[in-house]
Every structure is written in structure tokens, then in C-alpha cells.
Amino acid sequence: MADWIEACAVDDVEEEDVIRFDHDGRTFAIYRSPDDEFFATDGFCTHEKTHLADGLVMDDIIECPKHNGRFNYKTGQAKGAPVCVNLATYPVKVDAGKVMIQI
Amino acid sequence: MTTMARKRDYSLVGESTRRAIETGLASAEWYHTDVPRKAMKELMQRSDGPAIRDTIIWIAAILGSAAGIVWFWGTWWVVPFLFVYGVLYGSSSDSRWHECGHGTAFRTRWMNDVVYHIASFMLMRNPVQWRWSHARHHTDTIIVGRDAEIAVMRPPDLLKAGLAFTGILDFRYSLPTLVRQAFGKLSDDEKSYIPEMELNKAVVAARWHVAIYVATIALAIALRSWIPLVLVGLPRLYGTWHMVTTGLLQHIGLADNVVDHRLNTRTVYMNPISRFIYWNMNYHVEHHMFPMVPYHALPRLHELIKHDLPEPNLSMWHAYREVWPVLLRQLKYEDFYLKRELPPTARPYRGEFHEVDMSAAAE
Numbered sequence: 001m002a003d004w005i006e007a008c009a010v011d012d013v014e015e016e017d018v019i020r021f022d023h024d025g026r027t028f029a030i031y032r033s034p035d036d037e038f039f040a041t042d043g044f045c046t047h048e049k050t051h052l053a054d055g056l057v058m059d060d061i062i063e064c065p066k067h068n069g070r071f072n073y074k075t076g077q078a079k080g081a082p083v084c085v086n087l088a089t090y091p092v093k094v095d096a097g098k099v100m101i102q103i
Numbered sequence: 104m105t106t107m108a109r110k111r112d113y114s115l116v117g118e119s120t121r122r123a124i125e126t127g128l129a130s131a132e133w134y135h136t137d138v139p140r141k142a143m144k145e146l147m148q149r150s151d152g153p154a155i156r157d158t159i160i161w162i163a164a165i166l167g168s169a170a171g172i173v174w175f176w177g178t179w180w181v182v183p184f185l186f187v188y189g190v191l192y193g194s195s196s197d198s199r200w201h202e203c204g205h206g207t208a209f210r211t212r213w214m215n216d217v218v219y220h221i222a223s224f225m226l227m228r229n230p231v232q233w234r235w236s237h238a239r240h241h242t243d244t245i246i247v248g249r250d251a252e253i254a255v256m257r258p259p260d261l262l263k264a265g266l267a268f269t270g271i272l273d274f275r276y277s278l279p280t281l282v283r284q285a286f287g288k289l290s291d292d293e294k295s296y297i298p299e300m301e302l303n304k305a306v307v308a309a310r311w312h313v314a315i316y317v318a319t320i321a322l323a324i325a326l327r328s329w330i331p332l333v334l335v336g337l338p339r340l341y342g343t344w345h346m347v348t349t350g351l352l353q354h355i356g357l358a359d360n361v362v363d364h365r366l367n368t369r370t371v372y373m374n375p376i377s378r379f380i381y382w383n384m385n386y387h388v389e390h391h392m393f394p395m396v397p398y399h400a401l402p403r404l405h406e407l408i409k410h411d412l413p414e415p416n417l418s419m420w421h422a423y424r425e426v427w428p429v430l431l432r433q434l435k436y437e438d439f440y441l442k443r444e445l446p447p448t449a450r451p452y453r454g455e456f457h458e459v460d461m462s463a464a465a466e
Contacts, residue, residue: 017144048130048242056147056395058210065395067238068206079212081231082238084298 004093004100007040013099018062018073020053023103028090029053030099031073033060038092039073040101046071046078046085111247111359111437113256115292119248123360128246134363134453135392136411138404143393146400146407149210153399154202157379158218161199165191169334176330185333189342190380193270196225197346198382198398204234207397208382224312227277227339229284231305232293239296244391245359245367251296255355257437259430264351270343277339278316284309349373349381352422356429358440363452364391366442370405370415371422388412411450413443 007021013032020043021028027043029052041062045052050066057063062073069083076087091102112119123129138146168191171184200222202208203215223230236251243249255264266272283290287306289297297305316336323331349371358366365388373385384390386401389408396404409415416422425441432439445451 047238054143056144056149058149063206063395065393067241068394070206070212081234081301084300 002102004102007092007099007101010038010094010097010099013038016057016059018053018055018057020051021101026103027051028101028103029062029073030092030101031057031062033057033074038094038099040090040092041071041073041076042088045069045083046087047083052087111257113247113253115248115251115295117248120295121248123243123246123248128243128360128362129249130242131362133244133392134365134450136408136450138393138407142407143395146393146404147395147397148400149207149397150399151210151214153397154208154214154218157382158199160379161191161195172333173330185341188334189338190345191342192225192338193340193342194345194349195380195382196222197350198380198384200226200228200233201237201384202382202398204237205394207395223308224315225338227274227281227312227336229281229305229309229312231301231308232284232289232297235297235301236293241391241394244364245354245357245361247359251292253354253359254351255430257359258434261430261434264430267347267351268344270340270347273343274340281309281312281316285313345377345380348419349377349385352416352419352426353384353387356426356433356441358442364388365412365445365449366452369422369443370412371419372415372417373419377419410446410448413445413449 005023007023007028007030008019013019013030015032015036016034018029018031021030022043029041029043031039031041033039041052043051043053045064045066047064047067047069050064052062052064054065055063056065057073060072060074061070061079063070064083067082070079071077071083071087072079073087074089076089078084078086093100114120165188168184168188172181172188175181175184199208199218203219203222206212206215208218209215220230223233240250240252245253247253254267263272284306289302289305293305294302319331319335323329352369352371354367354369357369361367368388368391370388371385373381378385382398383401384398386405389396389401389404392408393404416425429439429441
């Protein structure tokens with residue numbers, strides 16, 4: 001059974017933005033969409049080991065800061081070269097002002 | 104780590120490649136100037152407006168000068184139109200290819216893709232192959248054995264560099280490359296950076312390009328006129344000089360095998376016309392450090408981080424005057440490079456990566 005882990009407070013992530021969350025030797029990216037929903041994916045781009053949290057969130061897209069590879073952070077879908085492999089996503093819930101992810 | 108006692112091997116599957124991977128130079132962590140997230144978010148913001156405006160001007164100027172070529176063909180009045188058309192087709196397409204390849208020129212993805220494919224055709228570049236080669240260029244900028252886009256290798260071949268301004272060498276390379284790829288043959292170097300799942304796309308793209316060139320040649324024969332070829336294909340020869348003039352300055356004479364763009368990349372102040380043609384890629388250190396920032400925001404990024412960068416060259420002429428003696432020195436001692444001084448406000452270079460023994464160059 002996967003555990004729910006507290007990733008950050010709701011206010012830690014601005015609207016249409018992303019932050020990095022490290023846990024147990026792994027890195028995740030926590031997103032807040034323009035319509036105020038939270039999402040979580042692996043923290044590294046699947047193309048090369050670059051932190052997506054340094055990238056740009058546009059609508060439902062996260063763009064990697066190194067080669068501009070794009071993913072839909074809600075589904076993890078890679079949106080074309082130079083990213084070809086989808087991003088792992090994780091269930092998210094908000095509980096008492098905290099963003100929890102299930103890993 | 105960076106001293107290269109042996110000659111450089113620029114193949115992407117050779118000895119330098121093996122060493123770059125072994126020593127950790129390949130896919131390394133690169134130096135970045137600290138920029139607050141809020142400021143970077145603002146700089147990264149995409150907008151269709153500037154690129155739509157510039158693209159309308161670009162296309163209108165291309166069509167206008169093409170009309171001038173057709174109208175004045177056979178008279179001396181055609182020369183200025185050839186000059187303008189050539190630069191727009193053979194040079195400014197490079198910056199459009201580049202910015203749209205990064206996906207930063209327009210906010211809307213399909214607009215980037217359309218201009219990217221048109222510009223790739225104008226440049227005789229396979230759009231699939233070059234997308235991946237440019238990704239590698241950003242991962243391993245001027246890392247010998249890894250970077251597929253090193254324009255001037257060491258020791259420098261000055262004749263080759265000079266001929267580059269005419270476009271002859273590039274033309275001689277690009278067209279046969281497209282034909283080879285159209286027949287389904289990709290080289291080992293190309294396969295080293297294009298993922299297997301993309302190889303077929305590269306072949307299909309090459310076939311489209313070759314088909315358009317064949318149709319252009321057929322039209323020229325049918326019309327018994329040079330005009331179709333002067334408008335499609337040949338500008339890659341007579342209009343490429345501006346691309347080479349600006350593009351060579353990006354990295355020439357600077358360090359290789361380092362992981363700090365301040366050491367291997369150059370920012371040059373340029374006149375507004377060249378900056379339009381080049382879409383602000385004269386701010387090249389800034390671009391490499393933060394490729395997410397669109398061309399129209401690079402001057403703002405430059406102002407924000409210039410305290411941490413070497414002084415930019417004041418003009419293209421200033422930059423070439425700086426480069427020339429370095430190239431001459433590299434003819435005898437290929438490890439020599441220009442180490443640019445940082446201002447006192449900058450964070451220092453990381454010596455363990457960047458110290459090269461220059462004593463032999465001083466002899």
C-alpha cells in the first residue's frame with residue numbers, strides 16, 4: 001500500500017507554478033494549476049536528469065528548463081521531441097492546507 | 104580534467120567521446136548564475152505577439168525581395184534584391200530555426216513548429232536530425248566528442264572557416280546529407296544522438312526536402328530559367344554570410360571541455376538590423392545558461408545577470424579582432440584558448456574543471 005506523504009503547504013506553490021520536493025532519496029515536482037488544482041510527477045525530466053521544478057508551467061504543460069521538452073503534468077504525457085518517454089505521475093490530495101502525495 | 108595531451112577526436116563515437124563520458128564531462132551539471140525564481144518566471148513567459156510581428160515582417164520582406172528578383176532579373180537592379188533575399192533566406196532562417204526549435208519564439212506550439220519546418224528547409228537541415236543535434240549541443244556545449252555543432256574545430260582550419268562565409272562547404276555537406284538520409288542511411292554520428300524511435304521520421308523529413316528540390320530543378324528546366332533555383336536552394340550559398348558572421352562568434356576561440364558557459368560562449372553587442380536577423384542570439388551566454396528565455400526577453404536577462412558574466416564584446420568587429428590572434432596561436436598549440444576575465448562582482452570559475460596548462464602556448 002502506497003503511503004501519503006506531506007509534500008508542502010498549499011501556499012508554498014504559486015498558481016501556475018511548480019516546486020521541487022525531495023523525499024527518501026527521490027525527487028518530485030509539485031504543481032499548482034491555473035485552476036488551483038495540485039498535481040505531482042517525478043522531479044526529473046525523462047530526457048535528461050534535469051529538475052523540472054526549474055522549468056515553466058503554462059496551462060497544463062511543464063516545460064523542462066534544459067531542452068524545452070514538454071509534458072502534460074496532469075497525465076505525464078510527453079508532448080514530443082526531445083522528450084519521448086512519459087513522466088510518472090502521483091495521486092495528490094489537499095488536507096488541512098497541506099499538499100499530500102501518494103508514493 | 105580538461106588538459107588534452109592527445110589530438111582532439113571530433114567524432115561522436117570515438118576516443119574523445121569515451122573520455123568525455125568517463126570523466127563526467129558528458130551530461131554534466133553546468134554553472135548557472137543565480138536568478139530569483141520570480142524574476143526567471145517573468146523572463147520565461149511566452150507570448151505570440153513579438154514573434155508574430157517579426158514573422159510578418161520577415162515573410163513580407165522575403166516575398167517583396169523575391170518579387171524584386173523576378174521583376175528585375177537580367178538587369179543590375181536585381182543585385183540589391185538578391186542581397187536582401189539571400190540574407191533573409193540563407194541567414195535569418197537560422198535564428199528562426201533555432202528559436203522555434205527551442206519552442207520559445209511563440210507561445211503557441213504549432214506556430215513554432217510551422218516556422219521551424221520552413222526554416223529547416225531553407226537551411227537544408229533535416230528538421231528531425233537537427234532538433235536532436237541541438238539538444239546535444241545544449242547538453243554538452245563544446246564538449247569534444249559529444250557536441251555535434253562545433254563550428255571551428257582545433258587546430259582551426261582557417262581556409263575552411265573562410266570558405267564558410269560563402270556557404271560552399273555547408274551546401275556541399277547539407278545537400279548530399281539530405282540525399283543520403285532520403286535513401287534511409289543515417290551515419291553513426293547521427294545515430295549517436297537521434298533516438299531509435301525518431302530515425303524513421305528523419306528519413307521521411309529528408310525525403311520531403313529532396314522532393315521539393317527535385318521539383319524546383321524540374322521547374323527550372325521546364326521554364327528554362329535560373330529563377331526557381333535562385334529563389335529556392337541557392338540562397339543557401341549567396342545569403343549565408345550573415346549567419347556565419349554572427350554564428351561563428353558564439354564559441355570560437357573560447358574554451359572547450361568546460362562546464363561553464365561563461366568560458367566557452369560569447370555575448371556580443373550588435374546593431375539592430377543584425378539583431379533582427381539573428382533574433383537576439385548575440386546574447387549567447389545568456390541563451391545557453393537559460394534556454395527557456397525567449398529571444399525577445401534576452402536583453403532583459405542580460406541586464407539582470409551581466410554582473411556575473413565576462414564583459415561582452417562591443418561589436419562583431421571587436422570580437423573578431425579578439426579571436427584572430429587566438430586562432431593563429433591555436434594553429435601551433437591547439438590547447439590554447441581565450442580565457443575571458445570575469446568582473447569582480449562575478450562568482451569565480453571552478454578551477455578544478457577549467458584549469459589548462461598553457462605553458463607550452465607561451466613558448
